[in-house]
Amino acid sequence: MIIGLTGSFCAGKDTIAEYIVTKNNFFHFSLSDIIREAMKNEGVEPTRENLIVFGTKMREENGNGVLAKMVMKEIDEKKNYCITSIRHLDEVNELRKNKKFVLVNIDAPQNVRFERMLKRKRAGDPETLEKFIEFEKRESQSSGAGQQLLKTAQAADIIFINDTNDIKSLVQKIELLLKKIHSEQSKSL
Secondary structure (H helix, E strand, C coil): CEEEEEECCCCCHHHHHHHHHHHHCCEEEEHHHHHHHHHHHCCCCCCHHHHHHHHHHHHHHHCCCHHHHHHHCCCCCCCCEEEECCCCHHHHHHHCCCCCEEEEEEECCHHHHHHHHHHHCCCCCCCCHHHHHHHHHHCECCCCCCCEHHHHHHCCCEEEECCCCCHHHHHHHHHHHHHHHHHHHHHHC
């Protein structure tokens, strides 16, 4: 099984992926980690802004599905995977070539996501709601090699709303999500 996670900024994708990987023996790939590694090799600081620019450059030079193609070369059909940082529709299309792939869009209300972002205090994050909204718009291009989060969200097989900050409640919702994915996978195989 391959679970792909996409979604809006600070929706909880990394938290959900961490639970899936840790508690369910999945292996994790992050498409952003591929970009970070390439940036490291070229001596580029891994800020969020640089990640966006560098990822766009990689897609322009190697095709919009390049990050997913790189990950798919590492997949062992006997193992389960959680793939995060899916930000372009061509990445989704590459991942869908594997019949075990299911895409989940993680979302939360904008005010909840903004509060989460403020609490994490990560360098380079927007400091105002206006900049947060502007930042999100930049991540949702409709064409080209840039990030296309809205299109990836629309391509999702399952929508997961993470509107809680209570970990116990979130774990229960993730377990229900996993049961739903298992059920849908069983039907299609």
